[in-house]
Amino acid sequence: MESSAPPRSRRGNLRSPQCPSRILLQHLTSRWGALVLLTLQDEKLRYGALRRAVGGISERMLSKTLNALEIDGLVHREVIEMMPPHVEYSLTPLGAEAVLRLRPLADWIEDNLPRVGAEWARRGVIGPDGSVKLPE
């Protein structure tokens, strides 16, 4: 029997640098990955509309991000053969599960931004015009 051996050996381990879970984490939490997934939680969107909804993302990075998320099975890409071309992006069931864990984080950030803003002000990283000067 296998009761003594570690039974959950197929789980990911974020601690180890070469574990593929790191790649998935990178996709989910990359600069644009999280924003794209969160945006797609609300609605199925076309490429252009998605780009406008996310705000600030370049075409290049939107393509790259969507490509990665599609390969991960988090985002579904549907091509509608017509003129002009339509490509609709939506979450897969897997992606919907993931975004369920992403949403609380996003909400927390939006709700608690003032508290962090206060920390920024204490450290003097906020310019007179309200702009934030940070090492990214």
Next chain:
Amino acid sequence: MESSAPPRSRRGNLRSPQCPSRILLQHLTSRWGALVLLTLQDEKLRYGALRRAVGGISERMLSKTLNALEIDGLVHREVIEMMPPHVEYSLTPLGAEAVLRLRPLADWIEDNLPRVGAEWARRGVIGPDGSVKLPE
């Protein structure tokens, strides 16, 4: 009454590119930010130990990441005056709140990596040796 006007004007809005909440999101979900915060949830750690615990992070990026998280008020930096120098890093109460929203995501990733791995296999991005060839 104020029911019609938006009363929660001081919340962040991740949709708008110039909103500072984007910066906070970036810190929390940057390649190393999330890993550092998750690692610090378990224990207060010194610089070197933290570096070893995270695994794969360069000295430069650990410094940068910690600096940003400290400015955000998520991480506390305590210098112990002695030789050799000791610097201990731990979560602030604010950071502990944030990591509470980060942990479910990390757990989901580790638990569901096999499902994503199956998607990777279907697309043929996994080499014969098990290595993953992805556009990051």
Next chain:
DNA sequence: CCGCATCCGGTGCGATACTG
């Protein structure tokens, strides 16, 4: 016209060396 691949210039990362 829309989706996206490609090319190009600047920025930030990673590894190493070095200082206190």
Next chain:
DNA sequence: CAGTATCGCACCGGATGCGG
């Protein structure tokens, strides 16, 4: 041991081009 300076390279973002 904790961090900063240096440097080559990868990657990001914007512009351009092309197919559908």
